[in-house]
Amino acid sequence: MAKLTVSLAQIHIALGDVSRNQRKMEVVATEAARRRSHMLVLPELWSTGYALEDAKQLADESNKGMFAQLSLVATQNKIAVTGSILEKRGMEVANSAPFFAPNGRMMGIYRKLHLFRLMQEDRYLQPGPALTAVDLPWGITGLAICYDLRFPEVFRSYAADMGAQIIVIPAEWPLARIDHWRALLIARAIENQCYIIACNAVGETGDTVFGGHSMIVDPWGEIVIEAGTEEQLVTATIELDRVQEVRQRIPVFDDRRTDIYG
Numbered sequence: 001m002a003k004l005t006v007s008l009a010q011i012h013i014a015l016g017d018v019s020r021n022q023r024k025m026e027v028v029a030t031e032a033a034r035r036r037s038h039m040l041v042l043p044e045l046w047s048t049g050y051a052l053e054d055a056k057q058l059a060d061e062s063n064k065g066m067f068a069q070l071s072l073v074a075t076q077n078k079i080a081v082t083g084s085i086l087e088k089r090g091m092e093v094a095n096s097a098p099f100f101a102p103n104g105r106m107m108g109i110y111r112k113l114h115l116f117r118l119m120q121e122d123r124y125l126q127p128g129p130a131l132t133a134v135d136l137p138w139g140i141t142g143l144a145i146c147y148d149l150r151f152p153e154v155f156r157s158y159a160a161d162m163g164a165q166i167i168v169i170p171a172e173w174p175l176a177r178i179d180h181w182r183a184l185l186i187a188r189a190i191e192n193q194c195y196i197i198a199c200n201a202v203g204e205t206g207d208t209v210f211g212g213h214s215m216i217v218d219p220w221g222e223i224v225i226e227a228g229t230e231e232q233l234v235t236a237t238i239e240l241d242r243v244q245e246v247r248q249r250i251p252v253f254d255d256r257r258t259d260i261y262g
Helices: 018-034 052-058 065-077 146-150 152-162 175-192 241-249
Strands: 003-010 039-041 080-082 085-089 092-100 106-111 133-136 139-143 166-170 195-199 202-205 208-211 215-217 223-226 232-239
Touching: 003 018, 003 195, 003 215, 018 039, 018 065, 018 232, 039 195, 052 085, 065 080, 065 085, 065 092, 092 139, 092 166, 106 133, 139 152, 146 166, 146 175, 152 166, 152 175, 166 175, 175 195, 175 208, 175 215, 223 232, 232 241
Parallel strands: 003 039, 039 080, 139 166, 166 195
Antiparallel strands: 003 232, 080 092, 085 092, 092 106, 133 139, 195 215, 202 208, 215 223
């Protein structure tokens, strides 16, 4: 597959209102399919927002609830879908991003490694145990969530060690730090010579205003598409051969001094 069409669902999340958020997800999935997108990306915690005090009640096991709904929507619309939701894991809860194929099969699940203390994630959630790269028809795709963006080691591991050509990032990134969001997304694309596909939330949810600016950045650091600060579904087609072209132009990975810094 030389080209991939991606839709980013930049939505305003209703805090703790799973039914309302689910309906919104179904609408954007139908529209993304109408646009013939191969993949739909939803924001971080798109079904609940940061209603973490109720996390244990709102979380689902990985084959039930919102996980099952995402699988169904993927199947009905013949589209790959990802975005993070609260996952029940025994007595614990994780901020998890499952990746569903167009046939509804879960290809992998990433659990957020770095918990954001400013939103009290460390009080209510369990950190993830590992990175998750999924081998897909369009190439190896890594998954990260929001705050992970501030940890370049995650992205280097995906690109250099696992061969990821695309890294997908669902997020709820505040408007107050949206300049950091934009700068870091571009930096991660440039330094890892891969596509960065990032979907943020918008609007006031709870005590925070989220900043939008969902975007796709190509391996040269050029912005393919960028949303504003309103609810919208943005769609773009990317050229997958661009990854190899850039990596051959400047062979960064071949020149790493892993004998010194691992």
